[in-house]
Amino acid sequence: MFGRPMMPGAGFQMVPVRVQHVYSTVVIPHIHPAHTVTVNHQRIIHKHYFPHTNSTVNHLTHSNPAGPGLMPY
16 A cells, blocks of 8 residues: 555564462461360269177176185184
8 A cells, every 4th residue: 555665663582481480378277176075983882881899798706605614724
C-alpha cells in the first residue's frame, strides 16, 4: 500500500528468561484434644481378730487335822 515508507525495526535478540522458584514452609496447627481419666480402685478387706488369753488359778486347800490331842514329836 501507499503511505509512509516502512523503516526496518531495531535489531534485538530474545532475552533468555530464567524462572526462580521460591519455596516456603507454613505450619498450620491442627489441634486434636484428648483426655485421659484415671480411676483408682481400692479394695478393703475387713479381717476380724478375736485374741484370747488364758489364765490359771492354783487353788490350794490345807487341812491339818489334829487328833484327840497334840501329836508328840
